Amino acid sequence: MKPVLKNGIAILSPQGFIDGNNVAALLSIDDVEAILNLKTDMVLVSLKKVIFFNKNGLDSFINLFKKIQKKNNATVGFCDYDTNKYKAIKKFFEDEIYFSLFKTQEIAHLFSSSYKDQNKTILIYSNDNSQRSAIAIELHNNGHNPIVAQSKEEYEKKHSDYEHTIDSTFLGQMGQKIAMRVTGNAIIYTISDFLDVEINENFNMEYHNNSLNVGFRLFIFDAYKVIAMNVHALNFFSKLSSSAAEYNASICFTGMSFIKTPKEFKETLEDSGILFYNELDDILLDKKLLEELGASSAANIKNKRVLNKKNVAELPRFIDAAVSTIEMMTNAKAVKESAEIHNLEIKDKADKIASSIGYYGDIDGMIILVFPRGIAKKACELLIGENTDDSELILDTLAELVNIVGGNIKTLLSNENVSVNITLPRTYKDIDSLLEVVDGRKGVQVNLSFDDNKFLFFLTR
Amino acid sequence: MITKNEINNFIEKIPPVPEKLKKTLSLLNSGELTHAAKVAESDLALKSYLRDIVNKPIYGFKNEVSAISQIFGILGVSLSQQTVYNYMITLLNPDKWFLFKLDSKTFFELQVQLSKKWETILKHLNINDKDINGAITLLPSSIIIAEALFCQKIDEVTLLKNTKSLDYNTILTRLCGIGLFDICEQIAKKWNMDEVVPQIIQSASGLKPSEDENINKLGKWMHLLLFYELSQPQFLKAQLNDFVDFQIEYVNDIYSEFASLMEIK
Numbered sequence: 001m002k003p004v005l006k007n008g009i010a011i012l013s014p015q016g017f018i019d020g021n022n023v024a025a026l027l028s029i030d031d032v033e034a035i036l037n038l039k040t041d042m043v044l045v046s047l048k049k050v051i052f053f054n055k056n057g058l059d060s061f062i063n064l065f066k067k068i069q070k071k072n073n074a075t076v077g078f079c080d081y082d083t084n085k086y087k088a089i090k091k092f093f094e095d096e097i098y099f100s101l102f103k104t105q106e107i108a109h110l111f112s113s114s115y116k117d118q119n120k121t122i123l124i125y126s127n128d129n130s131q132r133s134a135i136a137i138e139l140h141n142n143g144h145n146p147i148v149a150q151s152k153e154e155y156e157k158k159h160s161d162y163e164h165t166i167d168s169t170f171l172g173q174m175g176q177k178i179a180m181r182v183t184g185n186a187i188i189y190t191i192s193d194f195l196d197v198e199i200n201e202n203f204n205m206e207y208h209n210n211s212l213n214v215g216f217r218l219f220i221f222d223a224y225k226v227i228a229m230n231v232h233a234l235n236f237f238s239k240l241s242s243s244a245a246e247y248n249a250s251i252c253f254t255g256m257s258f259i260k261t262p263k264e265f266k267e268t269l270e271d272s273g274i275l276f277y278n279e280l281d282d283i284l285l286d287k288k289l290l291e292e293l294g295a296s297s298a299a300n301i302k303n304k305r306v307l308n309k310k311n312v313a314e315l316p317r318f319i320d321a322a323v324s325t326i327e328m329m330t331n332a333k334a335v336k337e338s339a340e341i342h343n344l345e346i347k348d349k350a351d352k353i354a355s356s357i358g359y360y361g362d363i364d365g366m367i368i369l370v371f372p373r374g375i376a377k378k379a380c381e382l383l384i385g386e387n388t389d390d391s392e393l394i395l396d397t398l399a400e401l402v403n404i405v406g407g408n409i410k411t412l413l414s415n416e417n418v419s420v421n422i423t424l425p426r427t428y429k430d431i432d433s434l435l436e437v438v439d440g441r442k443g444v445q446v447n448l449s450f451d452d453n454k455f456l457f458f459l460t461r
Numbered sequence: 462m463i464t465k466n467e468i469n470n471f472i473e474k475i476p477p478v479p480e481k482l483k484k485t486l487s488l489l490n491s492g493e494l495t496h497a498a499k500v501a502e503s504d505l506a507l508k509s510y511l512r513d514i515v516n517k518p519i520y521g522f523k524n525e526v527s528a529i530s531q532i533f534g535i536l537g538v539s540l541s542q543q544t545v546y547n548y549m550i551t552l553l554n555p556d557k558w559f560l561f562k563l564d565s566k567t568f569f570e571l572q573v574q575l576s577k578k579w580e581t582i583l584k585h586l587n588i589n590d591k592d593i594n595g596a597i598t599l600l601p602s603s604i605i606i607a608e609a610l611f612c613q614k615i616d617e618v619t620l621l622k623n624t625k626s627l628d629y630n631t632i633l634t635r636l637c638g639i640g641l642f643d644i645c646e647q648i649a650k651k652w653n654m655d656e657v658v659p660q661i662i663q664s665a666s667g668l669k670p671s672e673d674e675n676i677n678k679l680g681k682w683m684h685l686l687l688f689y690e691l692s693q694p695q696f697l698k699a700q701l702n703d704f705v706d707f708q709i710e711y712v713n714d715i716y717s718e719f720a721s722l723m724e725i726k
Contacts, residue, residue, distance in 0.1 A: 004626045013626050015707040016692035025697035049707045051716055052725060328462040328617040331636050382635050383625050404620045411616065
């Protein structure tokens with residue numbers, strides 16, 4: 001059983017019956033290995049489609065949770081259950097519950113790093129006083145406004161007045177790591193506690209550098225939960241900011257308190273180019289500021305790297321991966337029209353959207369896909385399950401689609417013993433914002449046609 | 462990925478019921494067990510299938526039963542017809558399974574388990590109808606259809622399943638507007654199975670409840686039975702567990718009765 005990643009949460013979804021006899025078949029050694037290698041801050045087992053489970057059946061998942069927490073320090077637990085299942089789990093494990101129980105995936109999402117600072121008002125109820133407080137504190141730390149119902153009656157009475165409500169939920173040990181998410185085209189890192197020399201190990205520098213290369217220009221460190229930083233962390237952020245400047249990228253800190261951190265540190269960080277804001281929303285809700293900080297722009301690339309032989313040699317595989325995925329999604333056949341090396345050329349910019357994804361490892365580069373809106377819509381229908389004109393939904397789904405292309409490329413390359421990782425996909429609502437990123441970059445441009453609709457593939461570094 | 466043409470080609474390639482089987486079924490239908498056995502004897506593959514199935518431990522015979530007349534006699538009209546239908550479904554089996562980690566032995570085991578437990582369920586529900594009894598045999602054909610249509614697209618489908626947890630039935634329906642159970646219905650029609658059979662199968666998909674209360678009830682029991690079996694270790698290993706979506710709300714009202722009948726603790 002393989003997990004599906006949604007909103008930065010890895011979800012395992014077994015179906016039917018779970019007991020001691022079948023759970024080993026449900027969770028193979030390879031599955032466990034794959035889950036342990038996931039870079040996510042929450043791993044949950046959905047019980048939505050499980051009609052029966054016993055303690056022996058759940059024990060294997062509990063062992064998996066222990067391994068995940070040991071290796072990744074991620075939040076682990078079960079979700080999507082009814083009251084009977086909730087009571088059963090609590091009864092099975094009584095005082096040994098260190099994992100979490102989220103009544104629904106939506107509730108779990110409220111606690112995840114990808115849903116921070118949404119300032120949601122959330123009604124909560126738990127008959128366990130310490131849990132009531134724990135849930136309220138965690139939600140508050142995550143940038144929401146928890147309202148605690150003092151009794152079940154009060155909760156039921158007020159339930160319908162709130163968009164988000166939480167009950168039958170139990171918080172175990174919550175993960176603490178540098179979580180990463182994308183909002184629009186800004187990358188947000190969540191940092192917490194004491195920042196010291198360990199930041200060098202905990203921060204995925206390779207990923208960060210490749211995000212710069214893909215065209216991300218705004219990096220926000222959400223430091224609301226940071227207690228203090230020492231000189232090692234100070235040096236780390238100063239260097240990070242200097243290297244970002246070469247890409248004309250902005251690095252911002254939000255919510256950082258300097259009560260326990262020397263005030264001079266702030267000046268040093270500001271001198272290195274880091275900007276400070278009180279709250280995340282001060283940036284995210286200010287469209288003009290977002291533009292100024294570079295969330296929609298990416299001009300002045302540090303170095304316009306040339307496409308090398310290694311990349312060109314793998315080109316057929318890249319094209320195959322992209323074409324087969326789009327063919328699968330649209331159920332249409334692709335015809336290759338031309339392939340040339342030059343700067344990205346898009347003759348008709350109207351009604352087109354684009355997405356890019358970077359890869360790094362044995363080889364590195366960036367793939368850009370330019371879709372006529374109609375094809376993007378059709379390609380996304382399979383994932384959404386319905387026809388939609390919602391531009392944001394189409395762009396979000398396009399990112400998922402490009403993620404599939406990236407995954408496909410990774411698999412095809414690994415078959416050739418070429419190991420790469422992929423970055424988060426980036427989407428562009430129009431061609432001008434794409435051209436700002438790839439302006440002046442040479443690459444291989446392949447023009448394809450799907451049922452007479454033009455589709456463009458561009459490979460660059 | 463998969464087009465309506467491919468589905469039509471698949472349906473077209475389904476072989477018609479061989480003459481000997483047709484005759485065996487017709488004789489079984491009219492209750493002529495001895496004559497039916499004589500016809501079945503001349504089909505060596507069917508003969509071997511019947512012997513294998515009836516000598517499985519689940520049937521509980523101490524001594525080996527080998528004569529077809531004896532087998533039909535033991536099984537009776539209803540179960541004999543069900544077993545012949547099961548054999549017919551195996552005619553659709555691929556030479557080699559690629560999408561699912563199955564082999565003919567494991568598929569055979571699934572057929573046996575489903576059939577025996579369906580018999581238990583029908584006894585519990587006080588239903589004695591040979592067509593309803595035979596309906597269960599069509600259910601595993603949905604697995605064969607998924608294998609046939611998706612076996613060339615394993616990489617694409619794996620990527621898709623890893624991104625969104627979509628089952629094969631949903632993927633097919635979204636791509637072509639026709640699902641696995643619709644194709645099962647076509648098979649039933651092509652093989653002249655009684656019209657109640659595809660109705661129960663559609664209902665057992667959990668997605669198209671029947672307006673007929675009795676058929677809907679049977680569909681619920683069959684849906685739950687399918688997932689009970691697909692949760693067994695050998696079928697989990699064969700990666701059958703998530704080939705279609707389990708509709709838990711659909712079967713909630715019969716679960717306690719099912720659990721008690723199957724002695725689930």
